[in-house]
Amino acid sequence: MMEYICSECGARYGEDALVWRCTCGGLLGLPPPRAFDAAQVDVSEPGLWRYAAALPTIPAARRIRIGETMTPLSGSGCLGLPAHFKLESLLPTGSYKDRGSAVLVSKLHALGLTEILEDSSGNAGASIAAYAAASGMRCTIYAPAANSPGKLAQIRAYGARLVPIPGDRAAVAAAAMAAAQSAFYASHIWLPPFVAGVATMGFEIWEQLGRQAPDTITMPAGHGSVLLGLWRAFTALRRAGVIGQLPRLYAVQSAAFPALAEAWEAGAGAPVPTVRGTTIAEGIACRVPLRGKAALSALRATGGAAFTVTEAEIQGAWARLAGGGYYVEPSAAVAGAGFLKLCERGVLDASGVHVVILTGSGLKAPAV
Amino acid sequence: MMEYICSECGARYGEDALVWRCTCGGLLGLPPPRAFDAAQVDVSEPGLWRYAAALPTIPAARRIRIGETMTPLSGSGCLGLPAHFKLESLLPTGSYKDRGSAVLVSKLHALGLTEILEDSSGNAGASIAAYAAASGMRCTIYAPAANSPGKLAQIRAYGARLVPIPGDRAAVAAAAMAAAQSAFYASHIWLPPFVAGVATMGFEIWEQLGRQAPDTITMPAGHGSVLLGLWRAFTALRRAGVIGQLPRLYAVQSAAFPALAEAWEAGAGAPVPTVRGTTIAEGIACRVPLRGKAALSALRATGGAAFTVTEAEIQGAWARLAGGGYYVEPSAAVAGAGFLKLCERGVLDASGVHVVILTGSGLKAPAV
Numbered sequence: 001m002m003e004y005i006c007s008e009c010g011a012r013y014g015e016d017a018l019v020w021r022c023t024c025g026g027l028l029g030l031p032p033p034r035a036f037d038a039a040q041v042d043v044s045e046p047g048l049w050r051y052a053a054a055l056p057t058i059p060a061a062r063r064i065r066i067g068e069t070m071t072p073l074s075g076s077g078c079l080g081l082p083a084h085f086k087l088e089s090l091l092p093t094g095s096y097k098d099r100g101s102a103v104l105v106s107k108l109h110a111l112g113l114t115e116i117l118e119d120s121s122g123n124a125g126a127s128i129a130a131y132a133a134a135s136g137m138r139c140t141i142y143a144p145a146a147n148s149p150g151k152l153a154q155i156r157a158y159g160a161r162l163v164p165i166p167g168d169r170a171a172v173a174a175a176a177m178a179a180a181q182s183a184f185y186a187s188h189i190w191l192p193p194f195v196a197g198v199a200t201m202g203f204e205i206w207e208q209l210g211r212q213a214p215d216t217i218t219m220p221a222g223h224g225s226v227l228l229g230l231w232r233a234f235t236a237l238r239r240a241g242v243i244g245q246l247p248r249l250y251a252v253q254s255a256a257f258p259a260l261a262e263a264w265e266a267g268a269g270a271p272v273p274t275v276r277g278t279t280i281a282e283g284i285a286c287r288v289p290l291r292g293k294a295a296l297s298a299l300r301a302t303g304g305a306a307f308t309v310t311e312a313e314i315q316g317a318w319a320r321l322a323g324g325g326y327y328v329e330p331s332a333a334v335a336g337a338g339f340l341k342l343c344e345r346g347v348l349d350a351s352g353v354h355v356v357i358l359t360g361s362g363l364k365a366p367a368v
Numbered sequence: 369m370m371e372y373i374c375s376e377c378g379a380r381y382g383e384d385a386l387v388w389r390c391t392c393g394g395l396l397g398l399p400p401p402r403a404f405d406a407a408q409v410d411v412s413e414p415g416l417w418r419y420a421a422a423l424p425t426i427p428a429a430r431r432i433r434i435g436e437t438m439t440p441l442s443g444s445g446c447l448g449l450p451a452h453f454k455l456e457s458l459l460p461t462g463s464y465k466d467r468g469s470a471v472l473v474s475k476l477h478a479l480g481l482t483e484i485l486e487d488s489s490g491n492a493g494a495s496i497a498a499y500a501a502a503s504g505m506r507c508t509i510y511a512p513a514a515n516s517p518g519k520l521a522q523i524r525a526y527g528a529r530l531v532p533i534p535g536d537r538a539a540v541a542a543a544a545m546a547a548a549q550s551a552f553y554a555s556h557i558w559l560p561p562f563v564a565g566v567a568t569m570g571f572e573i574w575e576q577l578g579r580q581a582p583d584t585i586t587m588p589a590g591h592g593s594v595l596l597g598l599w600r601a602f603t604a605l606r607r608a609g610v611i612g613q614l615p616r617l618y619a620v621q622s623a624a625f626p627a628l629a630e631a632w633e634a635g636a637g638a639p640v641p642t643v644r645g646t647t648i649a650e651g652i653a654c655r656v657p658l659r660g661k662a663a664l665s666a667l668r669a670t671g672g673a674a675f676t677v678t679e680a681e682i683q684g685a686w687a688r689l690a691g692g693g694y695y696v697e698p699s700a701a702v703a704g705a706g707f708l709k710l711c712e713r714g715v716l717d718a719s720g721v722h723v724v725i726l727t728g729s730g731l732k733a734p735a736v
Contacts, residue, residue, distance in 0.1 A: 046440070066693035067440035067455045072414070074435035076502075087435045090458050093695065094731055134444075134693030150518065153734045157690040322525040325434035325502030327461065363462055363731035366521045 002056050004028040004192045007293070015056045015193075016111060020185045027290060030192045036203070036236035038211060046070065048099050048200040050207075054236060055103055055200075056193050062110040064135045066092045068102055071201075073208040073355070078324025079317070079336055081343050083354045084214070086205060089328055093154070094361035095283075096201065096226060097127035100188055103197030105131035108186055113137060116186035119176035121169055121222075121282050122151030123331075123360055124188040129160035140183060142176040144169060147282060148365040170287055189223050189290050195232065198225050202233025205355055206243065213243040215352035218342065220334040220359055221251035221260055221306065222284030224295030230357075231298035247355070249304035251295065252338030254279035254314065259288050263296055264306035270296070281314055283331030283360060309337035316340075327362030335359070370424050372396040372560045375661070383424045383561075384479060388553045395658060398560045404571070404604035406579060414438065416467055416568035418575075422604060423471055423568075424561045430478040432503045434460045436470055439569075441576040441723070446692025447685070447704055449711050451722045452582070454573060457696055461522070462729035463651075464569065464594065465495035468556055471565030473499035476554055481505060484554035487544035489537055489650050490519030491699075491728055492556040497528035508551060510544040512537060515650060516733040538655055557591050557658050563600070566593050570601025573723055574611065581611040583720035586710065588702040588727055589619035589628055589674065590652030592663030598725075599666035615723070617672035619663065620706030622647035622682065627656050631664055632674035638664070649682055651699030651728060677705035684708075695730030703727070 002015040008026025013019055022028055033054070040053040047068035052058070072087045088096035105128060108116060117140040118128045125141040132139035141155050145164035155162045165172045177185065188194045206213060213234055219226045227249055237243045253261045256277035263271040271292035279285055289295055299306055309317075317336030321328055328336075339356050342348045370383045376394025381387055390396060401422070408421040415436035420426070440455045456464035473496060476484060485508040486496045493509040500507035509523050513532035523530050533540045545553065556562045574581060581602055587594045595617055605611045621629045624645035631639040639660035647653055657663055667674055677685075685704035689696055696704075707724050710716045 064693075065442060066444075067442035067453070067458060069437065069440045069458075072435035072437045072460075074433060076434075078502075085435070087460070090435065090437075090460065092440075092455070092458065092693070094729070130693045130695065133691050134446075150731060150734070154695055154730065157687075157695050157730060157734065158693065159687075159691045319525075319527075323501050323527045325432075325460070325498045325526065327498065327522055327525050361462070361729075361731060362522065362525060363518060363729060366518070366525065 003031055005031060018111060018184065020187055020190045027190065028192050029294065030196055033232045033236035033239065035239035037240035037242045048102060048197065051200045051203045055196050056107050058106045058110050062106055064102060064106045064109065064131050066130060066134050068092060068098060070204050070208070073205060076324050076326065078320055078326070079339050081348060081350055081354065083339060083356050085326060086201065086355055086357045088201065088357060088359050089332065089361035093127045093130045094364050095123040095127060096198065096359045097124045097188065099200050100194035100197040100225065101127040101131045104186060104188065104191055104193045105135055107193050108184065109135040109137055113184050115183040117176060117179055117183045118186045118188065119143065119172045120188065121285065122147045123283055123364065126151055126154040126158070128186060128188065129155045129158035132160065133158040142172050144172050150364055169285060195225055195228050198229030199232040202230040206233070206237055209353065211242065213237065214247045214355045216248045216250060216348060217355045217357065218250040218252060218335050218339045219357040220281065220284050220331055221253050222286035223289045224251065224260060224291050226357055226359065227251045227295050227298055228291055231302065246302040249299060249302045250338055250342060251299060251304070251306040252334050253306065253308045254281045254284055254334060255308040255310050257285050257287065258308045260292060260295055261306040261308045263292065264299060269293060279311060280330040281334050282365065283329065284334060307338065309334060309341060313337040313341070322362065326358060328358045329360040329362055329365040332359040371399055373399060386479060386552065388555055388558045395558065396560050397662065398564055401600045401604035401607065403607035405608035405610045416470060416565065419568045419571045423564050424475050426474045426478050430474055432470060432474045432477065432499050434498060434502050436460060436466060438572050438576070441573060444692050444694065446688055446694070447707050449716060449718055449722065451707060451724050453694060454569065454723055454725045456569065456725060456727050457700065457729035461495045461498045462732050463491040463495060464566065464727045465492045465556065467568050468562035468565040468593065469495040469499045472554060472556065472559055472561045473503055475561050476552065477503040477505055481552050483551040485544060485547055485551045486554045486556065487511070487540045488556065489653065490515045491651055491732065494519055494522040494526070496554060496556065497523045497526040500528065501526040510540050512540050518732055537653060563593055563596050566597030567600040570598040574605055577721065579610065581605065582615045582723045584616045584618060584716060585723045585725065586618040586620060586703050586707045587725040588649065588652050588699055589621050590654035591657045592619065592628060592659050594725055594727065595619050595663050595666055596659055599670065614670040617667060617670045618706055618710060619667060619672070619674040620702050621674065621676045622649045622652055622702060623676040623678050625653050625655065626676045628660060628663055629674040629676045631660065632667060637661060647679060648698040649702050650733065651697065652702060675706065675709070677702060677709060681705040681709070690730065694726060696726045697728040697730055697733040700727040
């Protein structure tokens, strides 16, 4: 059993408690990762359930499955330096969110819930809706009315009730929280099992590289769940002594939503709410990362960094990725733009093993 | 080395000949499949190149890769009877066409071509464009101007020149053939390596079922490349003696484009051009299946059948699939509609092992 710990008052909750935040209002977090080694991998599983030993307890029969396999780690030179692209766009609903949703929704379903609600910029909503549909749970998704129509159509297709909310992402979250009296608030941002699920991405990379850690991993960052998931996985592997050191994690943000990057530059321990424009990277249009303190702490632990890229840089990376055969959404191209910037600055060189996380499919939101 | 054989005059061409049809104008076909068994699987490869021994010769270093892994075979009861869904929607460009394109484009690139053209209803065009991009070849795609905007945007994203053609699919093919003086016509319909690549779908199903053949496989059918690919794979396995009998193959068409189904009903040896309406299943809106004779012959060999489903049945199956967590394009939902019809008619029962091929992603062309 895993315990969740309040980041404000330190209260502890068992993993079967049906709460989405502490009674004090604080954010619940996961305990520090336990050691994880090759003997704990369930090799009979093709995808993320291989790492069930590192996840909240969910009986095998209650795991909701819609086709999760290990996502490809595809070598390419289309961004200049040789890199391994982790194609999270090829998860069942087209984004990395399926790792978190598979674990979160399976857990909530196993606990007996029959109805959930969630708010999302689009990808998490589609993902939660898909797993809810497969489980038979009723599902309501609050999403920004102005988001990509393709993402909204996908949410509706899964049979979820879609509630489009005018205004920004914060307005959407507020509407969902207000509704959380009527159904359980299955927030991918607030609920710890989601981050535990995202950690499976790191375990897969380790297995796919022949049980080695890469030197660096570059990823887009909004709330920072990819960053925290990867930090968890590689920390668990290092605790087990199966890797020597953590990969340096690079969290890339849009210059329009730079809260993490500005806190990093300033050496601050926590981000402050910041908006400096608009972005085509709608998946990371995040005014304040809810797990910002933990994200900054993870960056420090790995020797990585947070920084921003411009809209033009995102567009440029998007075109280079597509020109190499990788069609991703703008939010995913942010990682490509960050990788290009790290190469230009000489931070990365060809002697290292570099991974770039491509978080979502181009079919979800074309850049043009 | 493989030889290609003219279906009209019997002339033979080596697999390195740069021709897209016989000098007599006839369609080139593959030779009968050779025996294939487990010892020939290259287990170091994660995806379709595992079956390179059954493909035209392409040196390992010339294989173009953009993240092909074994697609999931996901168990579900959302269509009533338990079935295994083969999620071809999770190949790199979102459709099964990547199997054919990976092999065809790799072969043409290895033969030294630097420029290709192709015509497509959308999915094959996007797929060929992606592999051409990854190879560095220039690429032009002719596509129906009225096709799903998402598919056309995808083709453009890969850097291909897109030529939208008003009119039906035949008009598009005619325009492409007329242009085939200036660049090699890399037709997914005319060129035998494409079908050889699609056969890898069958080998994967066999491996994923623990080296067993299923009892039935239900699939959408336009030109019939999925049908022919599966027939090839399972025939090769039976020749090696590793499976007892071929799975019964069920080819499902839209009632608007029923050429194969009507020929099957009539007991004819070849389909005649037929259009009886319009369909949301744009990927199989095929007036006459170019490999129709071979397709009908394959159906007979397996004890399967061809039949049609209505637009309402396609919509209904689409909704049931999405309601189970599987978001597919209408052309793929055709297989689901066919499976439902086979169950209703009592052709299938719960004692059998049934596979349904879901050929393309719902993100490509929503049904609503």
